[in-house]
Amino acid sequence: MIKLNYGDILKKxxxxxxxxxxxxxxxxxxxRQTYNHYExxxxxxxxxxxxxxxxxxxxxxxxxxGLSTNKNKDITFDKIDAKISGxxxxxxxxxxxxxxxxxxxxxxxxxTVIVDYEKxxxxxxxxxxxxxxxxYNISADYxxxxxxxxxxxx
Numbered sequence: 802m803i804k805l806n807y808g809d810i811l812k813k814x815x816x817x818x819x820x821x822x823x824x825x826x827x828x829x830x831x832x833r834q835t836y837n838h839y840e841x842x843x844x845x846x847x848x849x850x851x852x853x854x855x856x857x858x859x860x861x862x863x864x865x866x867g868l869s870t871n872k873n874k875d876i877t878f879d880k881i882d883a884k885i886s887g888x889x890x891x892x893x894x895x896x897x898x899x900x901x902x903x904x905x906x907x908x909x910x911x912x913t914v915i916v917d918y919e920k921x922x923x924x925x926x927x928x929x930x931x932x933x934x935x936x937y938n939i940s941a942d943y944x945x946x947x948x949x950x951x952x953x954x955x
Contacts, residue, residue, distance in 0.1 A: 805931050806867045807851075808842040814858050814865070815840070829853055845927050848945070852881050855947075862941045868934050868954050878947050884921030885946035891919040893939060908932055 815825055826836040829850050838844035848862075855862045856879050863869040894904055894915075901915040908915075908929045917923045925933075925944070934941045940952035 805842065805845065805928055807846065807865055808840050810865055810867050811840045811846075811854070814854075814860065818858065825854070828857055848881060848924055848927050848930065851927065852879075852945075852947075862945065862947065863934070863954065866931055866934070866941055868931075868941060881924060881945045881947065882921075883924045886925060886944060887919045887921035889944050889946065890915075890925065890933075893933075893937075893944065894919075897937065904933075907936070 815822070822836050822840065823833045826833040829836060831850070835844070839846040839850070851862055851865055855865055858865075860872045861869065864872050894901070899907075901919070902912050905912045905915050910929065914923075918925050918929075930941055930944065933939065934944065934954070938954045940948065940954060942948045943950070943952050
């Protein structure tokens, strides 16, 4: 799995908005220490909070994850829908001629995890989303259903 690299971006954008970690924690309704763990990457930030921050800062999830240097938020929807995300993941997987088993192996997880993602039972985990997007240059915002147009990253 590819190492996530979003901590510096979270800190940079927080400082650009003249916010403290406590301010951001209050926005997310979590403890300051929990947010600190996300910013220094001692814990992986859940997509729920990543989405809230993207909406608050008016940037894309691609930008927050370091997948794109483009800050501009060209987002159609503010919410992440597990069903839409699952459908897009499945379509993308098939277009790339990957079986569920092969994708599970790439992500170092179980086949049943992929099945649950594709059925919309669970939202894809942040590190799995990041790995797919980084390895295949596809937009996280697209896979999560925040934009409708398929977008490949450079």
